[in-house]
Amino acid sequence: MATLPEWLRPGARPVSLLPQRATAHRLLRRTLGAMGRSISLLVREPDGPGVGALRTADPRAKLLAAVGLIVATTFLRGLLPLAACLALALALSAAAKVPGRRLLPVMIAVPLASTALLLPATLNIVSGGPPLLVLWRSAGGAFGPWRLPEVVAVTADGLLVAGRMVLRTTACAALALLLAATTRPQRLLGGLRSLGVPQAFVMVLAMAERYLAVLLRSAQELHLARLARSVAPIGVRREEAWAAAGVGAVFRRTRSLADAVTLAMVSRGFTGEVRLLRPACWRRTDWLLVAAAAAVAAGLLILDRRLA
Amino acid sequence: MSGSQGETVFAVEAVRFAYAGQPLCLDGVSFDVRRGERLALVGANGSGKSTLLHLLNGLFFPGEGRIAYLGSPLTEAVLDAAPFGPRFRQEVGFLFQNSDAQLFCPTVEDELAFGPLQMGWTQAEVFRRIEDTLALLEISRLRGRFPAGLSAGEKKRVALASLLVLAPSVLLLDEPTAGLDPRSQSLLLEILEALHTRGLTLVTATHDLTLLPHLADRVLVLSEEHRLVADGEPEPVLADTEMLLAVNLIHAHSHRHGRLVHTHPHQHVVAHEHVHGHHHEHEDQAEPKK
Ligand SMILES: Nc1ncnc2c1ncn2[C@@H]1O[C@H](COP(=O)(O)OP(=O)(O)OP(=O)(O)O)[C@@H](O)[C@H]1O
Numbered sequence: 317m318a319t320l321p322e323w324l325r326p327g328a329r330p331v332s333l334l335p336q337r338a339t340a341h342r343l344l345r346r347t348l349g350a351m352g353r354s355i356s357l358l359v360r361e362p363d364g365p366g367v368g369a370l371r372t373a374d375p376r377a378k379l380l381a382a383v384g385l386i387v388a389t390t391f392l393r394g395l396l397p398l399a400a401c402l403a404l405a406l407a408l409s410a411a412a413k414v415p416g417r418r419l420l421p422v423m424i425a426v427p428l429a430s431t432a433l434l435l436p437a438t439l440n441i442v443s444g445g446p447p448l449l450v451l452w453r454s455a456g457g458a459f460g461p462w463r464l465p466e467v468v469a470v471t472a473d474g475l476l477v478a479g480r481m482v483l484r485t486t487a488c489a490a491l492a493l494l495l496a497a498t499t500r501p502q503r504l505l506g507g508l509r510s511l512g513v514p515q516a517f518v519m520v521l522a523m524a525e526r527y528l529a530v531l532l533r534s535a536q537e538l539h540l541a542r543l544a545r546s547v548a549p550i551g552v553r554r555e556e557a558w559a560a561a562g563v564g565a566v567f568r569r570t571r572s573l574a575d576a577v578t579l580a581m582v583s584r585g586f587t588g589e590v591r592l593l594r595p596a597c598w599r600r601t602d603w604l605l606v607a608a609a610a611a612v613a614a615g616l617l618i619l620d621r622r623l624a
Numbered sequence: 625m626s627g628s629q630g631e632t633v634f635a636v637e638a639v640r641f642a643y644a645g646q647p648l649c650l651d652g653v654s655f656d657v658r659r660g661e662r663l664a665l666v667g668a669n670g671s672g673k674s675t676l677l678h679l680l681n682g683l684f685f686p687g688e689g690r691i692a693y694l695g696s697p698l699t700e701a702v703l704d705a706a707p708f709g710p711r712f713r714q715e716v717g718f719l720f721q722n723s724d725a726q727l728f729c730p731t732v733e734d735e736l737a738f739g740p741l742q743m744g745w746t747q748a749e750v751f752r753r754i755e756d757t758l759a760l761l762e763i764s765r766l767r768g769r770f771p772a773g774l775s776a777g778e779k780k781r782v783a784l785a786s787l788l789v790l791a792p793s794v795l796l797l798d799e800p801t802a803g804l805d806p807r808s809q810s811l812l813l814e815i816l817e818a819l820h821t822r823g824l825t826l827v828t829a830t831h832d833l834t835l836l837p838h839l840a841d842r843v844l845v846l847s848e849e850h851r852l853v854a855d856g857e858p859e860p861v862l863a864d865t866e867m868l869l870a871v872n873l874i875h876a877h878s879h880r881h882g883r884l885v886h887t888h889p890h891q892h893v894v895a896h897e898h899v900h901g902h903h904h905e906h907e908d909q910a911e912p913k914k
């Protein structure tokens with residue numbers, strides 16, 4: 317019989333906890349918790365069937381409409397048409413009852429991230445034009461081989477460029493989200509396939525989608541496993557180290573599970589073709605959807621040219 | 625059921641296999657599986673049971689040696705070609721050890737439809753099969769659910785359903801009873817029993833020796849050196865304590881209850897407190913084997 321170490325025997329004295337600073341790690345812990353929650357939203361059960369006309373429309377029609385609008389959006393230059401496009405996407409999301417908890421994170425994260433990325437573009441160093449707000453003045457001179465600019469300032473042109481890009485990315489993200497939130501991934505892939513997108517391309521997308529789902533699930537499990545094991549807060553340093561190690565573990569696990577999923581598919585006769593139960597059937601309203609999207613796209617482009 | 629009783633379903637000849645960059649994990653394994661047989665594959669963790677099932681399912685291919693299905697060698701080229709490939713996939717079902725890997729569709733219904741749709745069956749036929757299979761496994765109420773959100777036992781049943789819907793004639797089962805509660809376990813055993821009486825060939829990998837007599841008429845034992853060390857009926861194999869000890873399937877604490885060898889895979893941390901997962905009579909409990 318194996319002898320148990322003293323600390324595993326019943327009645328062993330618990331180890332006294334190290335004194336902890338209560339606040340330092342709270343932010344990180346909260347972030348991890350939020351991550352877990354948003355992940356469980358993403359990998360939640362699929363939406364109930366048929367809320368709103370957009371959900372029941374043929375995925376091919378939705379794909380055509382969304383892609384058309386997104387392409388048109390990338391050509392828009394005026395702030396007003398771009399804002400109109402964003403408003404339209406949001407209105408449609410509301411009409412299709414896309415849950416706010418799904419919409420909001422994207423609508424906050426995308427503008428913030430693109431603003432952060434585009435901040436340098438507002439400066440006179442990147443975009444020319446008269447300065448609007450001077451941030452820094454120097455005597456000029458040189459730093460090694462580089463000449464230092466005399467002023468660093470925000471310019472009107474820069475602001476326009478950045479504003480246009482932020483609006484554009486946000487509008488495109490809203491449109492893409494609308495499509496994703498109203499169509500199950502498999503239907504979407506089936507739609508792509510029947511629109512003539514090559515099988516190899518659809519397979520890559522399907523793989524990406526599967527890896528992502530598995531990745532999110534393992535991240536959540538690891539997070540929970542870690543929470544389950546922590547009796548007391550462990551301190552920021554170690555929490556960070558854990559997060560770093562966790563990311564590696566998540567990726568390794570994702571790979572092996574996704575490979576196993578592929579084997580399971582092959583085992584049930586998968587040959588690379590997406591085949592669906594209740595294949596989508598194109599109805600008259602689907603033509604309507606495509607026509608409406610085309611009209612809106614054309615309208616926005618014309619408005620844009622007029623205003624320019 | 626296709627095929628006649630007693631014909632050789634799988635012929636495994638001197639198979640050696642290693643994962644890329646890894647040491648050998650099957651070393652010179654040879655055996656035949658006959659039509660209608662119930663075969664159990666036992667061995668310690670890591671002995672290569674799952675790997676062998678993958679090879680039988682034509683998912684991996686042996687580095688040396690041959691595996692034949694109904695006389696045709698299983699190779700990548702043969703499996704890619706119609707009609708052999710699709711027929712093999714329809715006839716041989718594989719229940720994976722990890723249900724999460726096996727369930728990849730958005731709903732249970734889609735999960736069941738996957739195989740039949742790949743076979744190119746009509747929608748009406750697919751629906752009819754789904755209906756019957758869900759009823760058989762008592763999971764009709766799960767039809768619209770998201771498989772990843774089910775309990776372990778429910779996942780196992782859905783995974784089994786996704787195989788049965790194709791009407792296979794051979795089932796490869798990797799740890800089918802692991803993680804099931806006693807009721808789900810006996811339901812599963814009942815279903816396997818019923819399938820067996822209808823002529824299905826069952827190959828089950830397990831290390832649950834208590835279930836062996838219910839699962840198999842013949843037992844193969846894989847050693848930790850990845851070789852086959854025993855092949856025979858459950859009773860004599862289970863009686864060979866020395867061999868079972870040598871392959872680390874049981875350890876010195878194991879003792880026998882009636883005709884069952886009862887093992888305690890190191891689940892108990894507290895000294896010798898037995899956790900019994902299954903209910904059976906303890907006739908000679910007072911005589912632990914030395
Ligand atoms: N995908 C893989 N890549 C590399 N090595 C692997 C892979 N899968 C299994 N192995 C290794 O091959 C050996 C046999 O593994 P296998 O899963 O076949 O064992 P097993 O008998 O099914 O074990 P268990 O009872 O734990 O399920 C092990 O040493 C394992 O680490």
Ligand SMILES: [Mg+2]
Nearest residue numbers: 673674721798
């Ligand atoms: Mg295994």
